[in-house]
Amino acid sequence: MPIDHSPGPLGDTDDMRLVVQTLYDPDQDDELGTKVVDVVTSLPEVDTDDFWDLPPLYDAVDVDAVERTFFGRETSGVDRLVQGIVSFEYLEHVITVRDDGWIFVYSS
Numbered sequence: 001m002p003i004d005h006s007p008g009p010l011g012d013t014d015d016m017r018l019v020v021q022t023l024y025d026p027d028q029d030d031e032l033g034t035k036v037v038d039v040v041t042s043l044p045e046v047d048t049d050d051f052w053d054l055p056p057l058y059d060a061v062d063v064d065a066v067e068r069t070f071f072g073r074e075t076s077g078v079d080r081l082v083q084g085i086v087s088f089e090y091l092e093h094v095i096t097v098r099d100d101g102w103i104f105v106y107s108s
Contacts, residue, residue, distance in 0.1 A: 016094060016106040019043060024101040026071040032097070033063035039105055040091050054091065061088040061095075070099045 020043065024035045037057055041048045048054070057063055066086050087096040094106040 016108050018104060019093070019107050020105045022103050024071075024097070024103055026067070026101070031063075032067040032071070033057050036063065036090070036095060036097070036103060039103060040093055040095065043093075043105070045107070046091055046093075057090060060090040061086065066097055070097070071101070 020039060022035070022039050024032055026032070029035050037054075040046055041051070041054070069082055070084075070086075083099050085096055085098045087094055089095070092108065094108060096104040096106070098104075
C-alpha cells in the first residue's frame with residue numbers, strides 16, 4: 001500500500017499541526033487501540049514516565065467499536081463496505097482514524 005503523504009483529513013490549520021501518521025493493518029498489527037496508544041505515547045511531548053497513570057483510551061473513544069465498524073467482518077463473513085473517519089481527543093492531541101487504516105495525530 002502506498003504511503004499517504006497528504007497532510008491528513010483535517011489538514012494543517014493555525015490551531016492544529018499534523019505531527020505523525022501511521023498505517024494500521026488489521027491483518028498484521030495488534031488491536032487498533034494498541035496502535036493508537038503506541039503512536040501517541042511515542043511522541044516526545046507526551047510524558048510517559050508513569051505509563052500506567054495515563055488516562056485510558058476508552059475515556060476518549062470506544063476504539064473497539066471503531067475497529068469493528070471499519071475493519072471488522074459481517075457475521076456472514078463478507079467484508080464491510082464502510083467509509084468514513086473518526087476523530088477524538090487524547091493526551092492533548094486530536095487523533096483521526098480513517099477507514100483505510102491511516103491514523104493521523106495532530107497537536108493543538
